[in-house]
Amino acid sequence: MAEPEVRISGGTADEAGDIDMAGDDVVEVAETGIDVDAPGDEVEEEPPIETPAPQVTFVDYLRPPIISLLTGRPTNPTALFVHEALLLKSPFFRTAISPDSPSPKRSIPLPDSDLEATSCFVEYLYTGEYFPHKLPSGSLQTDPSTDAIDSTGAQLLRHAKVYTLAEKLGLPALKTLSHSKIHLINSTAVAEITYARYVYAHTKRKDVTIRKPVASFWGQRSHVLRHETEGSFRQMCLEFPEFAFDVLSFVLDAVEKRDERRRKVEDGEGNGGGGKVGSARKKQRGV
Template sequence: MADSFTEDIIDDAPSVNQSSTQQDVEMTEGGASASAAASNDDAAAANGGELPFAEGVPEDTPAPPRITFLQYLTSPMVTLLIGNGENETVLTAHQQLLTQSLFFAERCAEFTNDGSPRQIELPGEDLDAMGCFLEFLYTGDYFPKKIAGQRTLEKDPSIPEVDYTGDQLLKHAKVYTLAEKFGMTNLKNLASSKIHCVNSTAKGEIAYARYVYEFTPKDDTSIRAPVANFWATRSHTLRAEAEEEFRSLCLEFPQFGYDVLTRVLDEKLKRERNEKMHPGPSSARKRPRHSSTNA
């Protein structure tokens, strides 16, 4: 997906001390800041020219204390059971870090202080994706990291430069769906941006598309829509490299085939409209002439 048709590369997520539930407000000229100023002016006029406290909060109200990283590390440990049976793996993490996730905040709220073990079972989660999730909680990123100023990822001798099987794409796609489940928007955006840094093949893209269409909702625009756009603009070449796999994918996920076809037809209609609006000097094509000679 390194050269995907439509993609919005999103910068790396903020550091670990920043809550995943915090929402940024864009303060643009004439936007939110101007509206707030106008509201304050109206309030001042209604109060005889005196401005009220902002949102009813006294000016001397202290800001909430910053949570230090030491406070994260001194919070109780939570045991995470990933998988089940012989494939079960035990991981641990500090509770204060886990509660940055809406999912874990709700689960941790159920814990009691009576000495019972703080334990959460996650039998259906991917172990590698969970490792990336925990790495993000503690460091603000996960391996491989994006190289600053470039659309590439860190090199690892154990990882081939070209993703022939789709494993590299699937790694980030699984982190994406895990972040969606856990309510970690920053991590979801980071995983989405890394998908576009992977250099893959047609078969790798098919494995990735199959996962995306199986585990993401129909209205997903972050990674599902770019998959359809990618195949719509390159299906004539990619299909030749993996025609049987492409056919199987279309039969397995009819929505994929429909999305690709819709984009191909939309692009064709767009070209036809442009040709009608801006006809070229040779737009009128003549029927080829054939001459024959009598024996």
């Protein structure tokens, strides 16, 4: 049987001869109609498989280096030692520790920070909570060193100081936790006015998260509690006009809402078209 003739379409006789000498490996290209050099026919390479990032464990947070936090007066500070990896959760400390900062620090002074609040912050970094812990029941863990009722404001201030420290360090979850604990403390009018004074002295006007409940508390009970504070309520209003304005605004808003409810009752609105409007029991320090 005769050997098949290999032809290349469009080639010269010499080119055909050269290809014919290539042997049995020559492939008939013209018959396929495929241009092997066409860009659209190139086989796309598969993207490289990304290697998953290694899982960070709690042990990784406990490796050196260690940073010292100096709380209190510069002349006699108290040092608290914390692993750097945990401090990096805070934007404040990331800036202070960053190697790109003008002077990265191994020792960070916190002259305006309360020692107890700072220790609560450190405990929170390591455990996700701080004493007294918030129990699943919604109450606070019993603290044998404190009374059942806060009569001075010390218990309220403990969490208020953690709140303002968390604001400074950029830790919103810690702010939420400390604020929730404030509302679980039983207190007297004296303790409440002490707490209100701290809030209005150390928080920004736009921070309604913590200020609005304070104004609401005093707006609902100022007609009774102001007699128990022996002039402190009046002094508070004079010292912090924003507090007086917020309380007055709450009272006026309550009057307007009461008048609106009364008008609806008189017009036959509300409660399905008639009847008295019921009153809901409000929490002690509700918004």
